[in-house]
Amino acid sequence: MTHIGGIVLAAGASSRFGRPKQLLQWAGKPLVARAVDAALEAGLEPVVVVLGCAAAQVRAELEDRAVQWVMNWRWEEGLSTSVRLGLAMLPPDTEGAIFLQCDQPLVTAKLLKKLILRFESTQAPIVYPTHAGQRSTPVLFDRALFPALAGVSGDKGGRSLIARYGDQAVSVEVDGLLLTDIDTPDDYERLLKAIPYSEAIPPKFSLAEIRHLIVDMDGVLWRGNEPVEGLVDFFDLLRQREIGFVLATNNASQRPDQYMNKLARFGVTVGPEHILTSAQATADYLASIAPPGARVHVLGMEGLRDALTAGGFTLVEEGAEYVVVGWAIDLTWRKLAVAALQIQAGATFIGTNPDVTFPSEVGPVPGNGAQLAALQAATGVAPLVIGKPEPWLYQEAMRRLGATPETTAVIGDRLDTDIAGGVRAGLRTILVLSGTSNESDLRASPVRPDLVAADIGELARLWKEEMGG
Numbered sequence: 001m002t003h004i005g006g007i008v009l010a011a012g013a014s015s016r017f018g019r020p021k022q023l024l025q026w027a028g029k030p031l032v033a034r035a036v037d038a039a040l041e042a043g044l045e046p047v048v049v050v051l052g053c054a055a056a057q058v059r060a061e062l063e064d065r066a067v068q069w070v071m072n073w074r075w076e077e078g079l080s081t082s083v084r085l086g087l088a089m090l091p092p093d094t095e096g097a098i099f100l101q102c103d104q105p106l107v108t109a110k111l112l113k114k115l116i117l118r119f120e121s122t123q124a125p126i127v128y129p130t131h132a133g134q135r136s137t138p139v140l141f142d143r144a145l146f147p148a149l150a151g152v153s154g155d156k157g158g159r160s161l162i163a164r165y166g167d168q169a170v171s172v173e174v175d176g177l178l179l180t181d182i183d184t185p186d187d188y189e190r191l192l193k194a195i196p197y198s199e200a201i202p203p204k205f206s207l208a209e210i211r212h213l214i215v216d217m218d219g220v221l222w223r224g225n226e227p228v229e230g231l232v233d234f235f236d237l238l239r240q241r242e243i244g245f246v247l248a249t250n251n252a253s254q255r256p257d258q259y260m261n262k263l264a265r266f267g268v269t270v271g272p273e274h275i276l277t278s279a280q281a282t283a284d285y286l287a288s289i290a291p292p293g294a295r296v297h298v299l300g301m302e303g304l305r306d307a308l309t310a311g312g313f314t315l316v317e318e319g320a321e322y323v324v325v326g327w328a329i330d331l332t333w334r335k336l337a338v339a340a341l342q343i344q345a346g347a348t349f350i351g352t353n354p355d356v357t358f359p360s361e362v363g364p365v366p367g368n369g370a371q372l373a374a375l376q377a378a379t380g381v382a383p384l385v386i387g388k389p390e391p392w393l394y395q396e397a398m399r400r401l402g403a404t405p406e407t408t409a410v411i412g413d414r415l416d417t418d419i420a421g422g423v424r425a426g427l428r429t430i431l432v433l434s435g436t437s438n439e440s441d442l443r444a445s446p447v448r449p450d451l452v453a454a455d456i457g458e459l460a461r462l463w464k465e466e467m468g469g
């Protein structure tokens, strides 16, 4: 096989993204890692990464990969300085090199192999991909052109060479989408939308293995007062297949019976043993660290007050040992002030859940995380948080179910709480796109769910298919 090297040009800075473009996340990896992995998978040898801007961060992202490094201290002078350094790293028996930019996330090993095949069959000095006659990158250069490439200056890269050797260069026609590059935040958003996530990442487990479910409610079972389509079918399926479930919510504002009533209105009957709120988990946690009858100030709603009263705590307006904050839709400046003063006086600051927004019928509105942020800003004290992604809620749900992680899945609509917490707890994770997190969040996030469905209705259909009807 022809010996082709890969040079990943990861030195430049882009001011348009707020951070170096090569570190932007794409389907769970930074862009630079996608370029490197495509090069390695295509059998390029060696793969040389040219570092410059944010070198330490880029290098840290590529740990464990079999690549060589070269540092371009003059990266600000343009691409040609990186090209020269990359070429100098290639051993003498290298027959050609492919230059990869970090901003084409859909350039795969398959595309690189096509360029190499064309190079082998034509012996052309330059091979590049095209779409509808438009020349693009990455470009493969024959070894004979390395001295000329090293002599190019400024930011032109190989463009002037391609112009000079244009009549001998050959092209490989590919799907235009694969060549899309990301120059602006708009390009990034557009490209995210062009590819459904489920096509990019196949599910990592079989639904047929699942015996227990921990299901989030807001954004999964309903949005505000609207049930999600397929709600009744979903619960019918769980009952038919005898799947144990706990409906576990970070929302501490309501009592379990209020959730039961809401579900009943939507045609689903569940018992109190099926409901677990972060208010209940907070009361359980507090009981484990505080003496019986401890003085607790609550900034929150009925669900939280009830759970703490039931836990035997004394609710007070001032002089509290603990300040517990849950979502309060009746929040006022005075309530924030009363809580802040007690935290400043030394009371332990506890938050039921960290969700900064709440998925209402009309869109995301401030959630408990926003209240915690306000109090933290005012007091300089960070809260201890009970709800997802912290472990307490899922641990309590698992205990109730008598479940083991291997056969338990969590279903949630938030990557940063439901899914991140599930991953930490070693559970299978299912993201539904019916609530807070959308496709674009998914691609930009380092948190990886094992399976993604539009909503629980689609999940129920997938489940039935896997179980054979």
Ligand SMILES: [Mg+2]
Residues within 6 Å of the ligand: 216, 217, 218, 219, 220, 412, 413, 414, 435
């Ligand atoms: Mg939710």
